[in-house]
Amino acid sequence: MNAAKYHGHHVWRRFRRQQLWRQLKANKTAFVSALILLTLGLLALLTPWISPFDPTDMQQQNIMDAELPPFWQLGNDSRFLLGTDGLGRDLLSSILYGLKNSLWVGFWAVILQFILGTSLGLCAGYFGGWADRLIMSLADFQLTFSSLMLAILVLAITRAAMGAHDYHIWSPWLLVLVLGLADWPQYARTLRASVLAEKHKDYIAAAQVLGYQSRHIMVFHILPNTLSPLLVIATWQIAHVILAEAALSFLNIGMPYANPSLGGLMGAGFEYMLSGVWWIALLPGLALLILLLSINLVADWLRDALDPKNLGQRP
Amino acid sequence: MSSTPALLEISNLHKSYQAPNQAHHWWRNPLSTSDANRIQAINGLNLCISIGETLCVVGESGCGKSTLASLVMGLEQPDQGHISYQGKTISGLKHKHRQEYRQRMQMVFQDPYTALNPRLTVLHALVEPLLYHQPQLNRQNAIDQAMAQLLEVGIDPALAQRFPHQLSGGQRQRVNIARALMVQPEFIVADEPLSALDVSIQAQILNLLAELQQQQQLTYLIFSHNLAAVEHMADRVAVMYEGQICEIASREQIFNQPQHPYTQALLAASPQIYTAPNNRQKLVGDVPNRIPTQQGCSLQDRCPKAFETCRHQTPKAKEIKPKHWVACHLAPNLITQTQVILEPRKLP
Amino acid sequence: MTSPLLKVTDLHVNFISRWPNEPSVDVLRGVCFELNRGERVALVGESGAGKSLLATSIIQLFDSSARIRQGEVVFEGQQLTQLNPKQLRKIRGRRIGMVFQDPMTNLNPSLTLEQQLLECILSHRRISRAEARLVALHKLRQVHIPAPEARLQQYPHQLSAGQRQRATIAMALALEPTLIIADEPTSALDVTMQAEVMSLLTHLCHSNGVALLWITHDLSLVAHASDRCLIMYAGQIVEQGPTTALINDAQHPYTQGLIKALPQMSKPGQSLFQIPGQMPVVEELGHHCAFAKRCEFAHEVCWQQAPSMPQDSGHQASCHLLTASQTLAGAKL
Numbered sequence: 001m002n003a004a005k006y007h008g009h010h011v012w013r014r015f016r017r018q019q020l021w022r023q024l025k026a027n028k029t030a031f032v033s034a035l036i037l038l039t040l041g042l043l044a045l046l047t048p049w050i051s052p053f054d055p056t057d058m059q060q061q062n063i064m065d066a067e068l069p070p071f072w073q074l075g076n077d078s079r080f081l082l083g084t085d086g087l088g089r090d091l092l093s094s095i096l097y098g099l100k101n102s103l104w105v106g107f108w109a110v111i112l113q114f115i116l117g118t119s120l121g122l123c124a125g126y127f128g129g130w131a132d133r134l135i136m137s138l139a140d141f142q143l144t145f146s147s148l149m150l151a152i153l154v155l156a157i158t159r160a161a162m163g164a165h166d167y168h169i170w171s172p173w174l175l176v177l178v179l180g181l182a183d184w185p186q187y188a189r190t191l192r193a194s195v196l197a198e199k200h201k202d203y204i205a206a207a208q209v210l211g212y213q214s215r216h217i218m219v220f221h222i223l224p225n226t227l228s229p230l231l232v233i234a235t236w237q238i239a240h241v242i243l244a245e246a247a248l249s250f251l252n253i254g255m256p257y258a259n260p261s262l263g264g265l266m267g268a269g270f271e272y273m274l275s276g277v278w279w280i281a282l283l284p285g286l287a288l289l290i291l292l293l294s295i296n297l298v299a300d301w302l303r304d305a306l307d308p309k310n311l312g313q314r315p
Numbered sequence: 316m317s318s319t320p321a322l323l324e325i326s327n328l329h330k331s332y333q334a335p336n337q338a339h340h341w342w343r344n345p346l347s348t349s350d351a352n353r354i355q356a357i358n359g360l361n362l363c364i365s366i367g368e369t370l371c372v373v374g375e376s377g378c379g380k381s382t383l384a385s386l387v388m389g390l391e392q393p394d395q396g397h398i399s400y401q402g403k404t405i406s407g408l409k410h411k412h413r414q415e416y417r418q419r420m421q422m423v424f425q426d427p428y429t430a431l432n433p434r435l436t437v438l439h440a441l442v443e444p445l446l447y448h449q450p451q452l453n454r455q456n457a458i459d460q461a462m463a464q465l466l467e468v469g470i471d472p473a474l475a476q477r478f479p480h481q482l483s484g485g486q487r488q489r490v491n492i493a494r495a496l497m498v499q500p501e502f503i504v505a506d507e508p509l510s511a512l513d514v515s516i517q518a519q520i521l522n523l524l525a526e527l528q529q530q531q532q533l534t535y536l537i538f539s540h541n542l543a544a545v546e547h548m549a550d551r552v553a554v555m556y557e558g559q560i561c562e563i564a565s566r567e568q569i570f571n572q573p574q575h576p577y578t579q580a581l582l583a584a585s586p587q588i589y590t591a592p593n594n595r596q597k598l599v600g601d602v603p604n605r606i607p608t609q610q611g612c613s614l615q616d617r618c619p620k621a622f623e624t625c626r627h628q629t630p631k632a633k634e635i636k637p638k639h640w641v642a643c644h645l646a647p648n649l650i651t652q653t654q655v656i657l658e659p660r661k662l663p
Numbered sequence: 664m665t666s667p668l669l670k671v672t673d674l675h676v677n678f679i680s681r682w683p684n685e686p687s688v689d690v691l692r693g694v695c696f697e698l699n700r701g702e703r704v705a706l707v708g709e710s711g712a713g714k715s716l717l718a719t720s721i722i723q724l725f726d727s728s729a730r731i732r733q734g735e736v737v738f739e740g741q742q743l744t745q746l747n748p749k750q751l752r753k754i755r756g757r758r759i760g761m762v763f764q765d766p767m768t769n770l771n772p773s774l775t776l777e778q779q780l781l782e783c784i785l786s787h788r789r790i791s792r793a794e795a796r797l798v799a800l801h802k803l804r805q806v807h808i809p810a811p812e813a814r815l816q817q818y819p820h821q822l823s824a825g826q827r828q829r830a831t832i833a834m835a836l837a838l839e840p841t842l843i844i845a846d847e848p849t850s851a852l853d854v855t856m857q858a859e860v861m862s863l864l865t866h867l868c869h870s871n872g873v874a875l876l877w878i879t880h881d882l883s884l885v886a887h888a889s890d891r892c893l894i895m896y897a898g899q900i901v902e903q904g905p906t907t908a909l910i911n912d913a914q915h916p917y918t919q920g921l922i923k924a925l926p927q928m929s930k931p932g933q934s935l936f937q938i939p940g941q942m943p944v945v946e947e948l949g950h951h952c953a954f955a956k957r958c959e960f961a962h963e964v965c966w967q968q969a970p971s972m973p974q975d976s977g978h979q980a981s982c983h984l985l986t987a988s989q990t991l992a993g994a995k996l
Contacts, residue, residue, distance in 0.1 A: 001446060001450070001452070001453060001454045001457075002446055002447070002450035003443050003444075003446040003447035003450070006439070006442060006443065006446050006454065006457075007439075007443070009454075010435070010436075010439050201429045201430075202424040202425070202426060202429045202430035203429060203430050203431055203432045203433075205385075205390055205422075205424065206422065206424060206430055206491075206494070207432075208390055209388050209389075209390065209417065209420075209421060209422045210417065210421075210444045210447070210494075210498065211413075211414055211417035211418065211444075211447070211448065211498075212447060213410075216447070221432055224432075224434045225432065225433060225434055
């Protein structure tokens with residue numbers, strides 16, 4: 001077995017010793033938030049099966065069902081628990097699908113950001129010299145642009161170029177790409193700072209003296225010790241990306257209306273607010289709020305929980 | 316130089332660094348040459364270590380010990396000069412050529428805590444080098460070897476699953492030594508292995524190092540400022556100041572008849588439990604940073620015996636007795652008493 | 664007989680556990696000692712013995728979740744454990760000065776020496792800035808810092824380690840306290856610097872009549888710099904007495920082991936005496952002698968009952984074998 005595989009074996013044991021579960025139970029806020037998040041995640045995953053209607057299916061919509069209120073208000077229809085929107089789509093189903101889309105975009109965008117930012121940050125910090133200068137210049141360049149403006153620009157152009165139909169198919173991936181590429185500098189800079197600090201510690205010198213290659217040292221020695229702030233950033237970034245996607249959809253530049261998203265629903269429902277049809281904008285907004293809040297609280301907890309001093313505590 | 320063949324030879328080594336913080340004020344002296352901002356860490360160092368011996372290099376912080384250790388281990392490359400191991404040059408080698416020497420030369424670091432990866436258990440830290448260099452071993456085999464090594468350095472195998480922050484200082488240092496031994500080296504460089512440890516643990520580690528040397532025929536290069544430990548452990552002692560060796564001799568000669576004023580001052584300053592420090596002399600001032608273009612002996616500002624030549628010419632090492640070299644203009648006419656009263660430095 | 668300057672009686676300090684259901688264990692277990700005016704006392708112990716914790720407990724400057732469970736600390740007749748934070752602040756710095764270990768971090772890197780010294784002096788004394796500056800200069804001269812006027816304008820990073828440590832001593836002495844607690848002040852310094860700072864501190868305390876509590880892990884450092892010596896092990900004081908008597912005729916097996924383990928005590932090439940094992944962790948302590956596991960003279964009684972320290976002044980050790988008036992085999996060095 002080679003050293004890399006042994007490291008792999010070790011990760012799981014180390015993770016168990018971190019005793020994250022015990023720490024989670026000890027912190028009430030985090031525990032509740034994590035439960036909520038888990039529930040939302042499950043709902044999102046099981047949406048195709050548990051959703052009462054399919055909001056992307058034109059056949060199921062009937063314009064006569066439009067603007068029906070939720071179940072606790074007068075004039076509701078028992079088929080639509082949370083009411084319907086302007087096109088007659090069930091709001092509950094739309095919210096569930098919107099949740100699914102939001103989490104999907106959030107997840108993949110963050111994966112992209114994470115991989116890109118981590119590899120670049122690691123190289124910049126460890127190798128220094130011209131690699132460092134190049135990568136940091138790129139990061140600075142990227143940071144000068146507001147990611148939202150850039151996203152709007154790119155998406156608008158693509159949409160005009162592709163046409164509505166193609167855009168409908170590709171938009172989730174485009175969103176992932178645009179939002180993913182927008183925020184990698186955060187990871188890179190944070191990681192670079194941590195790497196610079198770790199690099200001078202004796203155990204890295206010991207690893208070099210033992211003859212390990214740079215790649216091995218970076219991935220198995222430096223990265224595990226600098227990962228915690230990145231995980232916290234990543235978790236927090238899921239919320240950020242979801243919010244960005246919601247904002248873009250609100251402005252009708254993100255997910256097309258036919259593919260429901262929480263932001264899109266809010267955007268479309270905004271006009272109806274003044275005429276008393278409040279549920280189209282507010283209920284998705286509430287769902288979004290709960291989602292973002294629980295993610296942020298879990299991210300907060302994670303930051304404290306990942307302290308290496310917690311390794312190996314006796315239960 | 317010595318009858319047994321040399322394992323490591325260092326000749327005319329030079330290394331300088333860019334001084335930090337100077338760059339902030341570049342606008343004050345935009346035309347200054349880069350030399351003014353450089354610190355000469357190693358300044359023409361010559362050293363020779365024979366197989367099986369323990370050479371202790373004594374010096375205070377700022378003398379360049381850590382730089383010398385990094386250069387010997389290949390973590391940095393010298394500006395000038397030459398390091399050879401068993402006759403073959405190792406300074407300036409690229410990474411892949413250096414590999415074969417990596418296993419033969421290992422290092423034990425000063426702070427046992429930062430020298431261990433905080434996220435690896437003791438067992439993992441020992442198994443990793445073994446599996447890295449011998450991937451054909453299976454896991455259980457590697458674990459058995461690591462456990463055997465732990466026993467050899469005196470660590471209870473029950474501690475193998477612990478993390479560094481759960482071990483005491485002495486235990487951590489033992490793990491460091493065990494890790495260095497996993498690749499079966501011939502030569503070990505120890506950079507202040509005792510200074511982060513308590514006195515009674517120092518005794519344990521000293522005994523361990525002596526035992527291992529005997530069992531495995533190791534050669535040691537130990538950097539330390541703990542003169543009592545050095546007197547106990549060394550075969551030969553080299554005294555280092557500002558990037559140069561100012562005196563090198565056998566243990567008896569250094570401790571009984573130190574010739575260089577710096578050696579004498581160091582010996583006088585080290586704490587003794589029974590002898591009262593009545594004529595406790597102090598070398599006034601601190602170790603300054605040497606710049607590359609500085610002339611003369613490094614000790615000129617602090618040495619009471621300094622005269623004209625000391626300010627202009629860097630002293631060369633002279634063999635005043637067999638195998639006893641001193642770099643001082645006063646040699647071989649130095650006072651042979653061990654207790655020299657050093658004058659306090661005259662303040663400007 | 665005049666009352667002692669500092670009297671610590673039966674001090675127990677424990678840490679509050681982060682897990683709510685875990686019981687807390689005492690780290691300092693019944694520490695008792697006295698310090699008289701102008702006396703220089705060395706507190707010697709290894710890492711984990713609790714000596715730094717004892718120092719911070721006296722001035723109650725805990726940095727983690729430590730607290731005093733029981734016991735008294737009486738300084739100049741005042742019960743320090745019963746004072747509120749405001750009163751304690753008046754005592755710290757003014758009556759008790761502290762010198763810490765690491766010269767790199769015990770000065771604020773973003774303030775000049777002048778700012779720090781003046782802050783220290785002016786927060787306790789109502790004098791003008793100019794007067795405070797004169798006091799600061801005087802103190803810097805006392806600690807032999809060359810060109811003190813220039814040094815006042817400098818930042819800590821522009822001084823060498825030895826000068827920083829001397830500046831810290833100057834700060835501790837600035838308000839003319841009656842007691843200075845020095846927690847390993849020379850451990851981070853080189854040998855020649857160590858000798859200088861040590862003699863400076865002991866000389867200043869002697870000449871100004873300031874009592875000194877010197878905490879260290881190295882007995883040979885304080886052998887000639889202290890009047891009395893306290894040896895600490897596993898949260899308790901196991902031996903105390905005049906330094907020369909203690910070194911020449913150590914009673915407790917731990918002290919004897921510490922002295923025998925010094926490299927000076929063995930011939931070169933010979934195996935050093937080592938005390939087997941290491942200091943027990945807090946969880947292993949119980950109602951028996953903490954040193955029993957490592958002691959070559961351990962008897963049954965050592966495992967059943969913790970020994971007590973006789974209360975008279977002079978040279979005593981807490982060891983069952985002594986109270987039974989038996990001479991220890993091989994006890995003489």
